[in-house]
Amino acid sequence: MKVLQVTPFFKPLWESGGVARVAYDISRNLHENGHDITVYTTNRSIYPNNLPTNRATSVDGMNVYYFENLRKYTRGMTLPVMPYRMPAVARREIAAFDLVHIHDHRTMLTVIASHYARKYGVPYVLQAHGALPQDTGSKRMKRLFDQFWSDKVILGAAGVIALNETEAERYRELGVADEKIAVVPNGIDLAEYPSLPARGRFRAAWGIDAATKVVLYLGRLDPTKGIDLLIRSFAVVAREFDDAVLVLVGGDMGHNGEFRQRVESLGLDDRVIFTGFVSKEEKMAAYTDADVFVTPSFTGFPVTFLEACLCGAPIVTTGKGDLLGWIDNTVGFNTGYTPEALADTIGRLLADETLRARFGEQGKELVRTRYNWKAIVHNIETFYAKVAGGAEGSFPVGLSKEAAPKAPDTF
Known part of the structure; x- marks a missing residue:
């Protein structure tokens, strides 16, 4: 099958977040399974890079277009990702694809790709990656986008x-028919983790001794992730566990000043470590050395949860945003979105080494058997075949039974 993947960011722009990683893993596994894969993405422009722009280049055997982002010429203004050369390429190429897979629905790449897919009668699959709610991030921009484009983009899939x-x-609440919905989790490529760092490497790098308990957050340091709540929760934990530290691993998204002020106001300067953005190797070392991995709020299916499981770190999260039922009492706990509830659950794990070890082993097994990309991409291929009018056959559990007709092109 000839498939176009459309994603705002892609390899090697890992600092842009989980969508880039997931889009890459899906694309690469499809390519390895014999599909002809092309990717439309951007060069991001926020961070300097030497990526070739506005022309096809080979990335791991796939044709990738890193469209230059017009936003680089409007510094100081908050604008969406604007791949100004993409329409010319899409107009020329999209009709030749069997299917288009669009990642992240509120981007100009989505608008352009979905328009030409509808125009040429090419079916497209939309994957919002947890971004459907309007009440996180830039609410005004999301509402503006939804007013003009979201219904057309989502219902046209x-x-x-x-x-x-x-x-x-x-x-479903947005009007998508149940038979058009496939529930497919994110996964992890075990081949990329042939060996894990030895325990103690991350601690040594940051001056944390072996007896100290490490509460780890890893991801974007963004208010929507509940970072402020985590810091306030840790203030409660720190009173009970004088040998515990909170480690916040992730790049500054413009709010670190606020978080540092909160740390200072709670008298936690010597108990909270900000590492900034770290390499993949350092990230895995952080998971390996963590006693508890905490993400207070999320949407979608963060790959960080799977990486934590792979390294044996028990998880604490909440039902704020989205809820992953498989976590609770299997690899960790879902708890309430309050400082008290979060602190109590973190403390329960810090105090029980046997429980941490049990959750850690169960997490490793779950990743090996259920959440690996080989199995997940097989389900995606089955969904593609149905959407593109392929052979009849049974769907894996959680996938739709048949594709609904496309909405008319009214762009």
Whole structure:
């Protein structure tokens, strides 16, 4: 099958977040399974890079267009990603694809790709990656985008992928027919982790001794992730566990000043470590050395949860945003979105080494058997075949039974 993947960011722009990683893993596994893969993406422009722009280049055997982002010429203004050369290429090429898979629905790449897919009668699959709600991030920009484009983009899809049942229900509320929805989780490529760092490497690098308990957050340091709540929760934990530290691993998204002020106001200067953005090797070392991995709020299906499981770190999260039921009492706990509830659950794990070890082993097994990309991409291929009018056959559990007709092109 000739498939176009459309994603705002792609390899090697890992600092842009989880969508880039997931889009790459899906694309690469499809390519390895014999599909002809092309990727439309951007060069991001926020961070300097030497990526070839506005022309096809080979990345791991796939044709990738890094469209130059017009936003680089409007510094100081908050504008969406604007791949100004993409329409000319899309107009010329999209008709030749069997299917288009669009990642992240509120981008100009989505608008352009979905328009030409509808124009040429090419079915497209939409995967919002947990971004359907309007009440996170730039709310004004999201509402403005939704007013003009979201209904057309979402309802015009031949099929949609939800990362969990919470997101599937959001699609239904927006008017997507149940038979067009596939619930497909994110995964992890075990081949990329042939060996894990030895325990103690991350601690040594940051001056943390072996007896100290490490509470780890890893991801974007963004208010929507509940970082402020985590810091306030840790203030409660720190009173009970004088040998515990909170480590915040992730790049500054413009709010670190606020977070540092909160740390200082709570008297936690010597108990909270900000590492900034770290390499993949350092990231895995952080998971390996963590006693508890905490993400207070999320949408979709963060790959960080799977990486934590792979390294044996028990998880604490909440139902704020989305909810992943498989976590609770198997690899960690879902708890309430309050400082007290979060602190109590973190403390329960820090105090029980046996429980941490059990959750750690169960997490490793779950990743090996259920959440690996080989199995997940097989389900995606089955969904593609249905959406593109392929052979009849049974769907894996959680996938739609048949593709609905495309909406008319009214762009």
